[in-house]
Amino acid sequence: MGVRVQREDFDVGAEVRRLVGGRTDIGAVVTFSGIVRSDDGTAAGGMVLEHYPGMTEAELERVEAEAARRWPLQASLVVHRVGALAPGDNIVLVVTASAHREAAFAAAEFLMDYLKTRAPFWKKERDAAGRERWVEARDSDDLAAERWTSPLRGAREA
Amino acid sequence: MAVRILYFAWVREKTGKPEEIVDLPPGVGTVQELVAWLKGRGPEYAEAFARGDVIRAAVDKVHVKPTAGIAGAREIAFFPPVTGG
Numbered sequence: 001m002g003v004r005v006q007r008e009d010f011d012v013g014a015e016v017r018r019l020v021g022g023r024t025d026i027g028a029v030v031t032f033s034g035i036v037r038s039d040d041g042t043a044a045g046g047m048v049l050e051h052y053p054g055m056t057e058a059e060l061e062r063v064e065a066e067a068a069r070r071w072p073l074q075a076s077l078v079v080h081r082v083g084a085l086a087p088g089d090n091i092v093l094v095v096t097a098s099a100h101r102e103a104a105f106a107a108a109e110f111l112m113d114y115l116k117t118r119a120p121f122w123k124k125e126r127d128a129a130g131r132e133r134w135v136e137a138r139d140s141d142d143l144a145a146e147r148w149t150s151p152l153r154g155a156r157e158a
Numbered sequence: 159m160a161v162r163i164l165y166f167a168w169v170r171e172k173t174g175k176p177e178e179i180v181d182l183p184p185g186v187g188t189v190q191e192l193v194a195w196l197k198g199r200g201p202e203y204a205e206a207f208a209r210g211d212v213i214r215a216a217v218d219k220v221h222v223k224p225t226a227g228i229a230g231a232r233e234i235a236f237f238p239p240v241t242g243g
Contacts (some may be wrong), residue, residue: 034243049242050167052235055219080242092243112243118221120235121242122167134168138240 001068001074003060005051007083010093014141019075020097026074028101030108034092036085042133045126046086052120056080061112067096070110071103078111080121109150161228163196165206166237169213172206182228189215190224190239192234214239 001017014031020026038044067076069115075097085091092115096107123135164177186195193215197207207213214224216235228234 011172051242052166052216052219052237055216055235056220059221108170116243117240119242120166120237120240122166122238123241134238135241137241139243 001064001073003057003064003078003080005056005060005080005082007023007081009077009090011095013091013136015077015079015093019077019095022096023074025099026097027099028104029095029097030101030104032092032094032108032112033090034112035085036086036089036091040129043087043125044128045130046084047123047125047135048084048126049082049091050062050122051080051082055120059119062116063111064149066114067107071096071098071107073103073107075100076107076111078115080115080119082121086137113141113144113148116141159229161231162233164233164235166235168238169206169236172202174202186228188224189217189222189226189227189228189234192228193224193236212238 012031013065016029016031020029036043036047064076064078067073075098077093077095079093081091094108094111096104096111098107124132125135126132159175159182159184162177162179162181165173167176170176183195185190193207193210196203205243213236215224217226217231
């Protein structure tokens with residue numbers, strides 16, 4: 001279990017090896033990598049990620065603890081980058097490990113959905129002309145997180 | 159009561175400061191009462207909190223609703239809806 005907020009890039013393979021290497025109780029590892037996207041040009045000039053030091057880590061730990069309460073996870077990791085990022089850069093990594101794939105898949109999706117609506121990060125994009133714009137929260141992210149609010153959702157359903 | 163107030167993202171840009179220590183007057187007991195009081199402190203605050211229904215708050219690093227009490231709070235933060243991930 002662990003959360004990290006950092007400016008540096010991360011290596012997905014190295015993170016997975018560090019998390020689950022040498023263990024024989026894990027049968028499934030799911031990784032999600034989020035990458036800075038600029039398909040519509042709004043972040044062609046990159047973006048800057050601001051966060052709330054202290055609360056960010058606390059909120060990520062709360063979300064991770066909730067995932068561990070809902071699913072039988074052997075290990076999990078959340079890494080989120082802050083500072084200046086360019087299109088194509090890694091931005092977020094979620095790794096979940098369990099005995100079986102169902103819990104690992106579901107917990108990874110849950111972690112991302114909750115992270116996107118609860119962890120205090122803010123993106124400011126820059127377009128090719130240098131115009132800056134704060135990214136607005138999307139209703140679809142709130143709806144994605146609301147899928148998990150039923151108390152029956154989680155281990156008992158998996 | 160002295161409390162540390164923090165502002166993030168466009169709320170920070172509009173207030174012109176990342177944080178400040180303020181002495182809360184009597185009668186300011188909830189997050190929404192604090193917002194109303196802050197809005198009266200100057201045009202930059204009125205502008206920052208003009209979209210008050212959009213702005214989120216945290217008390218001592220935990221998300222709270224506008225009706226949440228702030229008695230005993232050490233740190234209160236205001237920010238737009240989060241956009242990480």
